[in-house]
Amino acid sequence: MNDPHRLLAATLGVALLATGCTGSDPKPPVKLLVSGAPEEIAAFRALAQAYQAKNTGSAVQIIEAGSAGDLITRLSTSIAGGAPPDVFLINYRAYGQFAGKDAIEPAQERLDSSEIIEPGDFYPVAMEAFQWRGRQLCMPQNASSLAVYYNKGLFAKYGVPEPKAGWAWNDLLATASALTRDANGKPVNAGEADAGGRTAVVHGLSVEPVMIRVAPFAWSNGGEVVDDPQHPTRFTLEDPATREALRNFVDLRQAYGVVPTDQEAEAEDEESRFVNGRLAMIMSSRRVTTTFRTITGFDWDVAPLPTYGTPANILHSDAYCITRGAADKDEAWRFVEFAMSPQGQRIIAATGRTVPSNVEVSRSPAFLDPAQRPKNGHVWLDAIPVLRRVPTVSTWPEIEDATSGLLENAMYRGDPIDKVIAELDATTRPLFARAEAP
């Protein structure tokens, strides 16, 4: 092809042919934006199919985002660009940025007039997390919280009693210390691990140094993490009870060495470490259950969070939100209604990753399946009365991002606790100051 004009024309022609044209659909599908692993996406596809089977002529298009971060990128660009999805699933800690910009269609009126679902069907703590300025904005799909997953094989091997409901922080520490072992199976004592030249190959515990892991212990100790849960202006980590909880949290690594070092945590993530049988306990939400169900080498179960006297736990919840710019809000709501109904909740509960927000479904075998691990799955339901939540202000994701590095430095590098508290305060005050509050 020697003629440059022809070459250009041919290339552009291929461009036009390659993508083709799409025909117009008389009734556009409800566009549902969700993030998650392939098995979660498969559950949403099953949910969409069930909805379509029940509502002839209706269709749902699943828009996948690999991670929560990808979902935010997709969502914010499409909202700003004027073509948002109809419905999206988002965590209560992240929806404030969209609520603050009035990008979410309130669910309140449609919920009030619904003949399929009513507010009393769901756990109030999850519903409240998605209320914005007195109105129900989104519908919570789940009501998870933290639990302590433990390797029963390691407990039996080293003759350590399994954790029981009502156990205290000091019990957690003693248990984790008894299970932190070197290559010869001998206990690696506290902060002497490195000094003695012996390193732990089995760690007693793993917990991420992030605010949502520290908060429940501060609450349990009678402290607060922010000055006003509804209209926070600053962190209150210098509060003696909160400071003590934070100090003890950091000491898990700094004083006792029962959690992996920074390098160890970077080299092997905590889930892999648990699956490999080299971690006795891990503090996590219901999310990791699916991974742990693949374990064949040992038995495992869950225990409630230890306390400082007052039981407390932290809400982990995601909700279906309808966008202001949804093409057909009524059709979008019909889908949300279905997803929140017992049938819809059972489909998602089958993944094992979530604690249904629908009270009836959470108490059914769809969640408490006796044939499935963990045996003590009821710990998530037992925790619901003591669940609290972090603020839902619009800048909360930025605030969490700003805190994680500083808490890591305290946990792994041993930065002085008061210096960390002061830095956290200084870094996050401007973020609190420009937040939109619910």
Add this chain to the structure above:
Amino acid sequence: MLRHAQRARGRLGGPSPYPTAAARAGRTLGAAFIVLAFTAPLLLLVGGSLRRPGSPPPTRPELVPDRVTTEGYATALELGGLLRASVNSLVVVAVAVPVGVLVASLAGFALTRVPRRIAGVVAAASLGALMVPTTALLVPRFALFRAVGWTDTLFPLMAPALIGTSPLYPLVYYLAFRAVPTELYDVCRLEDVSPMRTWWRVAMPLARPVTAAIAALTFVVTWANFLDPLVYVYDRERFTLPLALRSLATLDPPNAPVFLAGAVLATAPALLVFAMAQRTFLGHPGRTRR
């Protein structure tokens, strides 16, 4: 005219950059070091992809798993929809690479035909455009593509080719075409050869190594583009490889071999393109095939 061009090729070639045995040995050693540095992670990637999915993750890197299996590849193709995604990626690069190279070279050539002052202004504007963060353009581009009905199609992924993929590439061509002796262009003009013909028959053959390099870079940039499909493509049937691979990245740790198998499949074409292009763009310009 062609005799002039051939002579010019000889002049452009110049002396070899590796005139002595020591220089050549140095180049070989340097190349070996780079190959080693980049081969190790690739081998680990391939080794990890051959582990059995669902088995506990290895506690340390393994070059060869105890039990080699291709289950990860089968699962990646099925779970990640990698076949469909590969076809989409191939369609995008099949259009974007030639269009991008042609536009960049045409723009670069056009710059050589305008007064230096204007070319300088355009070059400065291109450098300015290079400094604009990609994320700053996401929303305006989304609004633009939405207005022309291109969202949820592959067009937005090919569209950057219409401006030469990157503002840098026309500048690279501009510099390459400027290196061609001006008397050669003068001869073309005297012989009444059209600017388009001069570009195609004289300038482009002289810049073959540059074309190979720009084509390879355009391929890699387009092939690995994650952000654009994330924002503009909704339907899984239109996912390209990076987006499909992203969904595999969320698999739990025991299924890491599935993700690694997907990564091998996504990386192999880029390596192939570099292997094909390297003879041209690493070779001595005077020794390029004519």
